[in-house]
Amino acid sequence: MExxxxxxxxxxxxxxxxxxxxxxxxxxxxxxxxxLDQGVKQMILNFEKIDYVSSSGFRVFLLIQKKLKxxxxxxxxxxxxxxxxxxxKVSGFGPIFKFTDSEQNSLAAF
Amino acid sequence: MPQLKLFQKVLAVxxxxxxxxxxxxxxxxxxxxxxxxxxxxxxxxxxxxxSIVDASADLLLNKDAATIQSLLDQYRKIDGVxxxxxxxxxxxxxxxxxxxxxxxxxxxxxKKIISKGHFKEAILTKVExxxxxxxxDITAPILLGEIGEVHVxxxxxxxxxxxxxxIWQTQLILGLVFLIGxxxxxxxxxRISRPLQVLTAYAxxxxxxxxxxxxxxxxxxxxxxxRRRDEISQLAGAFIHLEDEIHSYVHRLxxxxxxxxRIQSELKIASEIQMSMIPTxxxxxxxxxxxxxMQPARxxxxxxxxxxxxxxxxxxxxxxxVSGKGVSAALFMAASITMIRAVGQSGSSPAxxxxxxxxxxxxxxxxxxxxxxxxxCLNLETGEFVYANAGHPSPYILxxxxxxxxxxxxxxxxxxxxxxxxxLEKSVWLNQYDKLxxxxxxxxxxxDPDGNFFEEAGIETALTGLRGNASEVQQxxxxxIEKFVNGAAQSDDLTLMTxxxxxxxxxxxQELSVFFENDIQEIAKLHMVIAQFSKANQISEMVQMNMxxxxxxxxxxxxxxxxxxxxSHKIYAYLSIFGDIFEARLEDDGIPFNPLESKEVDLDAxxxxxxxGGLGIHxxxxxxxxxxxxxxxxxxxxxxxxxxTEVED
Numbered sequence: 221m222e223x224x225x226x227x228x229x230x231x232x233x234x235x236x237x238x239x240x241x242x243x244x245x246x247x248x249x250x251x252x253x254x255x256l257d258q259g260v261k262q263m264i265l266n267f268e269k270i271d272y273v274s275s276s277g278f279r280v281f282l283l284i285q286k287k288l289k290x291x292x293x294x295x296x297x298x299x300x301x302x303x304x305x306x307x308x309k310v311s312g313f314g315p316i317f318k319f320t321d322s323e324q325n326s327l328a329a330f
Numbered sequence: 331m332p333q334l335k336l337f338q339k340v341l342a343v344x345x346x347x348x349x350x351x352x353x354x355x356x357x358x359x360x361x362x363x364x365x366x367x368x369x370x371x372x373x374x375x376x377x378x379x380x381s382i383v384d385a386s387a388d389l390l391l392n393k394d395a396a397t398i399q400s401l402l403d404q405y406r407k408i409d410g411v412x413x414x415x416x417x418x419x420x421x422x423x424x425x426x427x428x429x430x431x432x433x434x435x436x437x438x439x440x441k442k443i444i445s446k447g448h449f450k451e452a453i454l455t456k457v458e459x460x461x462x463x464x465x466x467d468i469t470a471p472i473l474l475g476e477i478g479e480v481h482v483x484x485x486x487x488x489x490x491x492x493x494x495x496x497i498w499q500t501q502l503i504l505g506l507v508f509l510i511g512x513x514x515x516x517x518x519x520x521r522i523s524r525p526l527q528v529l530t531a532y533a534x535x536x537x538x539x540x541x542x543x544x545x546x547x548x549x550x551x552x553x554x555x556x557r558r559r560d561e562i563s564q565l566a567g568a569f570i571h572l573e574d575e576i577h578s579y580v581h582r583l584x585x586x587x588x589x590x591x592r593i594q595s596e597l598k599i600a601s602e603i604q605m606s607m608i609p610t611x612x613x614x615x616x617x618x619x620x621x622x623x624m625q626p627a628r629x630x631x632x633x634x635x636x637x638x639x640x641x642x643x644x645x646x647x648x649x650x651x652v653s654g655k656g657v658s659a660a661l662f663m664a665a666s667i668t669m670i671r672a673v674g675q676s677g678s679s680p681a682x683x684x685x686x687x688x689x690x691x692x693x694x695x696x697x698x699x700x701x702x703x704x705x706x707c708l709n710l711e712t713g714e715f716v717y718a719n720a721g722h723p724s725p726y727i728l729x730x731x732x733x734x735x736x737x738x739x740x741x742x743x744x745x746x747x748x749x750x751x752x753x754l755e756k757s758v759w760l761n762q763y764d765k766l767x768x769x770x771x772x773x774x775x776x777x778d779p780d781g782n783f784f785e786e787a788g789i790e791t792a793l794t795g796l797r798g799n800a801s802e803v804q805q806x807x808x809x810x811i812e813k814f815v816n817g818a819a820q821s822d823d824l825t826l827m828t829x830x831x832x833x834x835x836x837x838x839x840q841e842l843s844v845f846f847e848n849d850i851q852e853i854a855k856l857h858m859v860i861a862q863f864s865k866a867n868q869i870s871e872m873v874q875m876n877m878x879x880x881x882x883x884x885x886x887x888x889x890x891x892x893x894x895x896x897x898s899h900k901i902y903a904y905l906s907i908f909g910d911i912f913e914a915r916l917e918d919d920g921i922p923f924n925p926l927e928s929k930e931v932d933l934d935a936x937x938x939x940x941x942x943g944g945l946g947i948h949x950x951x952x953x954x955x956x957x958x959x960x961x962x963x964x965x966x967x968x969x970x971x972x973x974x975t976e977v978e979d
Contacts, residue, residue, distance in 0.1 A: 242853050242886040272857070272875060274882045275946040282945070303875045310876075310952045 223251055229327055231262045237269040240277030249280040256284070261293030264326045268299040278313060285316060294318070298326045337519045344515060348508045355500055360493050367489045371410055372466060375484040376452055378405050378414075379470040382480045386416055390424065390477045398425045405482070412462045412483035419478050433459050436481065439467050443479070450474055463487045525554050525562045532569055541580040545573060597629040597657075604630050604660055607667055609637045615645060617710045621804040622827040625772075631823035632659025632701075633770045634667045638674060645710055646674045646683075647829055649722065650703040651770040653744075655823065662699040666691060666745065670705065680705040681718040681755035684745065688720065692749035700746035704768060708760070712909030713831050715766070718755040720745045723771055723786070728803060730763035732795040736786075737766075759908035760831035765803055767793060772824035776811050779818040784811060800830040841906040848889045848899040848920075853882055860905070867907045873974055876953040877912060880970050883946035884916055884925065888966070892920025910975045911955075916968045923966055924959045925950060 221244035222237040232255060240248055255263065265281070281297070288295055298320050300308070308314040320326040382405060389398045402414040406427040415426035421440060426432055439455045452470040459465050462485040472478050532547045539545050554566035605624075614620050614637075622635050632652030639645055650666055652659040669687045678686065684705055691701070704725060706717035717737065721744035724736045740754040760766070769789065776784040792810040796803050804826055811824075842863050846852040857878055864874040881903070888901055901918040928947040951957055956971035 239857065241857070242882055243850055272878060274879055274886075275949040276886070278949070279945050303872045306872055307875065307879065307949075307953070311949055312952070 221247065223248060225251075225255070228323075229330075231264055231327060231330055232260045233264045233266055233323070233326075235266045235269065239272040239274075240270055240280070241272060241274040242276045245274065245276035245280050248277070249283065252280065252284050253287075256287055256291075256293075261288065261291055262330050263288075263293075264296045264298050264323070266298050266323070267301065267304065270304065271301070273304050273307065278307075278311065281317065282313065294330065296320050296326045296329050298323060336523050337516055340515055340519060341512065344508075344511065348504070352501065352504055355504065356497055359500065360497050363493045363496060364489060367492060368466070368486065371484045371486070371489060372454060372468065374408075374410065375466065375468040375482045376470070378408060378411060379452055379468050379480050379482045381405075382414065382416070382482065383470050383472045386480060387472050387477055390416070390418060390472060395425055402427050410484055410488050412459070412465045412485040413481070414483075415481040416472075417478045417481070419476060424478065433461070435459055436467070439469065439481075443469055457483075459483070522562070525566065528554065529562075529565060529569060536569075536573060536576070541577055544577070548573060594629075600657070600660060601626070601629045604664065607664060608634055611637070615639070615710055617713075617831065617833040618645065618708070619800040619830040619832055620828065621801040623804070623808065623825070625820070625824045626655075626660075627772070627820045627823050628656050630657060630660035631655065632663045633772060633823035633825040634663050635768070635825055635827045636667055636671060637827075637829075638671055640675055640677055640707070643710055645708045646671075646680075647706045647708060647766070647768065647827070648674075648703065649725075649768040649770060649825060649827055650701050651722065651772070651823065651825070652701045653699055658697065658699065659823075662691075662695075662701060662746075666701045666703070670703065674705070679718075679755060680707050680716055681740075681753040684718050684720050684742065684753040685751070688743075688745040688751055688753075689749045691746045695746050698746075700744040702744050702771075706766070708829070708831070709909065710833075713760040713762075713764075713833060714757055714909040714911070715760055715831075716755055716757040718742060718753045720753065723769065723774060725766055725768040726789065726793055727758070727760070728765040728767055728793050728796060729761060730797070732797050734790060734793045736790075762831065762834045764831050765800055766829040766831075767803070767807070768825075768827045768829070770823060770825040772820075772822040773811060773826060775822055776815050776824065777818055777821050778814055778816055784814050788814065800828040803830075804828040841904065843902065843904045845900045845902045846885060846889075848893055848901065850886060850889050852889070853886060856881055856885055856903075859903075863905050867912075867974075869907075869912060869974055873912060873972055876972050877914060877970075880950045880953050880972070881914055881916070883950050884968055884970075887923070887925075887946060888916070888918045888920050892918055892923065892966075894921060907974065910973050911971050912974050913969065913971045915970075917965050919965055922961050924961070925968060926957060926959050 221239055224235045226233050226235070234252065234255075236248065238244065252263075263284075281295075285295055296318050299322070300319055305314075305319070308317070308319075318329060320329060382401065385401055386398055389401070398416060402416065402425050405411060405414045413427045415428070415432065415436070416424045417440070418424050423432055435457050436459075439457055442455065443453060450471060452468050455467045455469070457465050457467050462483070464486045465483040466486060468482045468484065470480050470482075472480060528547070528550050532545065532551050535545050535547055548570065551566045551570055555563045555570065604626075608622075608624055611620050611622060620637060622637075624631070624633050624635060626633065632655060634648075634650050636648040636650075637645065648667075648670055650663070650670070652662045652666065666687070669690055670683060673686045673690075674683045676683075684703060687703075701720075702722040703720040704717065704722035705719075706715050706725075708715050717740075719740050720742040724739045727735045727737065729735075737758060738756055740756055742753045743751045767789075774784055774786050774789060776788075778784075788810075789807070792807050793803070796806055798806070807828075808826060842859070844855075844859050846855060860874060860878050860881065863869075864877075869877075885901060885903075892901075893899055899919060901916060904915040904917075906913050925947050950970065953972065954970040955973050956969070958969040960967050
């Protein structure tokens, strides 16, 4: 997994490439926690290049979402592929997150 | 003519006795008569001689020849006297009654007498004379022979004549008596044999009679019993009693036979109805081939097999065996087969069908009948065979190469006993040309003439190495059973059904086994392995991902929490595809952990309350169709199955 961040219109965009699995999830988790610690409240998690998410990944998304809420922040999951979208649906976590299909729509969400 | 034969026999005996008596009387009597008559004649002759001697002495002395002659002539007239002759002392004939002269034969007597010298007593001599035949000459001396002698010839011919007259008369009387006797005998025998003849005719008509009505001749026989009190009447009485008994017996027999025929005909109809309940195997789907036989030990039986479709995709296969035999078993069989078919067509799984059928059949089953049932459901698209069992013998799978394998059984209770019983089911995937061989215990318990059972071992031996289609395999097994039974009476209903799976299903039974170290970096290996396996088996990305998520969760769980030591451990994974199922089995030697017992995530809880832990098991459950766990040989064995037909939505 590779992770890069950039800021567009005060929104932090996290581009992840590869698998978010048991091995890589801790790295994602610590990176995102660090962002929150730096005061980031609005973030876009770009799934365009994520081809796999394990339950550890879901755990991270859930954790971040949980931490953002009391801060009045928001996270948008962008360009989630069909398979992973299916996982969100089947696992029952779909309704918790906001999904968009493009960066433009993501930015418009804030 | 029997009476004549009897008469002939008696007649022969009587004739024999008569001939004996006749001969005895003739021979003995004539002899006796001859003797007594001869003595009589002789004494008569002697008396005549004495009388002549007395009279002739003076005459001779006086030489009065004429007087002597007239005296002799007088004596000559006496019956039986042949001649009288007087000689003087010189032996010259003084007078005689011969005409014309004295036969020379008498000279011989004279010479004999002379040779004896003087004699005082009369001398008797037999002499043959031409005129009289045998004559007894009685010669007596006159005055001791001083004057001469007197000859009197007594003819024996008259004796014989008398004798023959007497004998003839006797014989005549005997003959008459005999004839009268024969005549009487004939009537007597006829009198005896006539009732015998009637009785014979009666006996013959009895033999030919159908006993629907009294024998016509019986009236005559009844007369025989009343008329007299003898053996014949007793015999006649016995005959009438016999006929009455036969009538009564025939009547009872007719009633019994009619009843029996009625039952037989009802049983035949029952048998036809029962046979019409089992399928005719005419509408067999192309994916399979079926051979089946049900052979009741009696007219009707408690065994059955069935085959029915449930929609286009599923075919139910069923074999059952009701406890007991005969009518009671057949009635329960009818209820069972109907119930299972009715419930089965509702679309329930085999275990559920058995559960419902059992629950219904337990009601109103006061006799405590029960039925063993094997019920399987064959997926005609994939060859998956899901089955449940209620106390029935385990079927075999015979593969194309002739290898056999008994189906792994579920321990189900027989149907009809416990209404609340819940049945389990298992599944097996059939390869192309696999044959399911189902049977009732009439096969394993088929008995040979010595009472030995065929046993499961017999079935296994018979099946091993068999090749061919369903009919050929079944026929071969059936022939082996028949050879074993060797003509012994069939002890139990016998059912055989062979179902062959003919369809070729691609990518079934693809298997892969792999192991992982208890190192979290092995997750990468897991993803790689699944990717390769999925590609080889044309598994969709989504199914592949679901499997990845589930397996990663289970594997990481074991790696993180499964070991309380710091040793290296191996975790084995077995991947397989059969039909539309992608199955993975993980085996680890870690501490016992049953994922099924972990807490469910409450999806309805507010986000703040959602637990972050325990998410993984939720995912496993969410993405799999089956999750099983067992602890065996100190190992955690977790099995998950995902349907490959799953589509993205």
